[in-house]
Amino acid sequence: MERVNIVWFRRDIRLKDNRALEAALAGGLRVLPLFIFDTVILDQLPSREDKRVSFIHKALTNLNSDISALTGIKDSLLCLHGRPAEAFELLLNSLGTDNSDNSANSVNSVNSIAGVYCGDDYEPYALERDKEVAALLQAKGIGLHKIKDHVILSPREVLKTDGNPYTIYTPYSKLWRATLAGDRENLLKSASLPALAGRILPAAENFNSIPGLADIGFNECESPDARWSPDFSIIDNYGKTRDYPAIENGTTGIGVHLRFGTVSVREVAAIALEHNDTWLGEIIWREFFQQIIFNFPHSATSSFKRQYDLIEWRNDETEIERWMAGETGYPLVDAGMRELNTTGHMHNRVRMVVASFLTKHLLVDWRIGEAYFASKLLDYDLASNVGNWQWAAGSGCDAAPYFRVFNPTEQARKFDPAGRYITRWVPELQSKPMVDHKFARDRALATYARALKG
Ligand SMILES: Cc1cc2nc3c(=O)[nH]c(=O)nc-3n(C[C@H](O)[C@H](O)[C@H](O)COP(=O)(O)OP(=O)(O)OC[C@H]3O[C@@H](n4cnc5c(N)ncnc54)[C@H](O)[C@@H]3O)c2cc1C
Structure with missing residues (x-):
């Protein structure tokens, strides 16, 4: 015994x-x-x-x-x-x-x-x-x-002087950085791995070790390699490449590894500190949203700013289906949705555009978009997904002001100027947009204003 x-x-x-x-x-x-x-x-x-x-x-x-x-x-x-x-x-x-x-x-x-x-x-x-x-x-x-383990600083470690959690990224990130600088050795220290021989108990015969996928009711499908190793050519250039979805490997693809812990966040933060401050800022965004979901759990299912729950969403089923399928007639939106449906990934810039389009142009409740991303994204993480969806809808903490409505055509011109990303995912001739930008923008502003005036 x-x-x-x-x-x-x-x-x-x-x-x-x-x-x-x-x-x-x-x-x-x-x-x-x-x-x-x-x-x-x-x-x-x-x-x-x-x-x-x-x-x-x-x-x-x-x-x-x-x-x-x-x-x-x-x-x-x-x-x-x-x-x-x-x-x-x-x-x-x-x-x-x-x-x-x-x-x-x-x-x-x-x-x-x-x-x-x-x-x-x-x-x-x-x-x-x-x-x-x-x-x-x-x-x-x-x-x-x-x-x-999966964050450098836990949700109760970066708090305002009055003991309340931050709701704005910039001051949060400043204190996050200062806290790390003050205790870097300890916070980034790798957990030791003592010699495991003789220390691990084998799975018992009457229990299973790893079952086959079929045993738990799933079919095998394509997924990334489950080991991550840093590609410094990507990390070093991240600030220059990260906004352009046409650039293959313009971002690191580390999201799924951070989600399931196939890489340690301490290893990632140590690399970011050495190599690229912009990239470190993204790791801090991840922790910012972790602390938001912990300190404000209502934001998982309702608007962070309660008043935004009063918005009269249209939630038109046919329009939602066209958005999901990548058939809105806006090439950048359609390219993003098709990338997501095919690969389980979507470039961050395009995530912002499709989320803005769904919530503002189509006036669809952000929770519907959040749930669709949850069903598809390889790097799906409740805290980051909810945080970013609410940012796009304007209902979140530190969100874009609601009257800032992305113009999907302008976004394409700016971030995919040669149309290489778009043609990769939308090879057919472009069809008519399902809704006119100016009309949709005015409708969104009026609808938001009605809900928020009270
Ligand atoms: C509507 C919307 C939904 C999103 N849903 C998720 C989600 O479910 N899971 C998720 O990890 N990210 C989400 N993001 C953030 C971001 O799009 C992804 O983290 C990024 O595209 C992943 O690319 P990458 O793995 O190449 O990471 P890189 O671009 O190399 O960045 C490194 C890591 O930093 C973190 N990071 C980067 N940007 C953000 C951000 N805006 N918010 C929080 N963390 C960030 C991620 O952990 C990311 O893997 C969402 C963004 C939007 C606009």
Whole structure:
């Protein structure tokens, strides 16, 4: 009989610089690595072909083989499939009751979990899930230890002098930078990786290691490589290239890796500090929105500025479908939507244009656009997606003023002057725009003004 710790991987599917793993190993106990395919999340996905699920599967395979390379154990990553609280219940019951197999390396020889360690997560659903799991564990005397991992500074670490959270990016980013500068060594320090040999418990025979995608109800589909390595030619030129969607690799494509933790944000921030301050600013935007969703959870589902919930959205079904399909007649909007539908990615500049078009030109509730992006984006992250959609709709904190309505034709002229991005995605002859820009702009301004005048 042995007491062990569990490390529960969620947004940190990697071995290198993993703070939850470091904490789990610190006490000297052996560690059981765990991943749960969360059916609360998976059941909501609209398609059984989901690039994110394929990506996660690859990342888990990498993680398992990285552990294997250090321990010599073929399968050590234990994978469960279900609601996390139920998965833990099952696991605890099995660990606690079946002592028939006395092999020193089997989960069944363990009847005591000392603690469960995981990376902290600030989204409303994650907080609710963790609360439920913590209560369940607590009832058995086991602690759930949530360790800061996927951000440099947590939502309560960068606050105004009165203790309230920031709602404006610029002062937030100034204090973020000052806080990092004041404690750089500690904040960017890589988690240590002690020799893992003899420290990791193999997945037990009567539990699965990584299931096939089909076993959890998904088909394999194309997804990016689940390992990230920096391309300095992109990072060094980021400030010059990032606004032009026609430039292949004008941005880094790191979003999906930051989302699932196949790279450590500390490694990324250290590179940004050395190489490109503009790029560091983007990493800070990510943390800004993480703290917004944590400190203002209502903004996940309603307007950050409450008055914007009074806007009379048109939500015309046919128009929404044309936007989704990339058939609005505005070439830059259509190119962006087709890029998204085909690849699971859309260039940031174009995301801003399509989001503005949906909310302002078509007067569609930003939540409809947010949900569509959520169903498609490889790098989908609730905090960043909601934050940016509300920015585009004007309803968010520190948003563009509502009367600033992007002109999609002007945006194309400015950011895709040779039309190379557009022709890549919209090869056919251009059709008539579904709505006139000036008419749509005036309608948006009148509608917004009606809602906001009160
Ligand atoms: C309507 C809309 C929805 C968006 N939804 C998401 C989303 O679901 N997930 C997401 O990660 N980003 C989102 N973004 C922000 C941005 O478009 C993407 O982060 C970026 O396009 C990813 O490209 P990249 O991986 O090449 O990262 P790079 O351009 O190389 O940037 C590096 C990283 O910085 C962060 N970052 C960059 N821009 C932003 C930003 N505006 N807000 C927050 N973080 C940023 C991201 O983590 C990004 O991966 C959205 C933007 C808009 C306008």
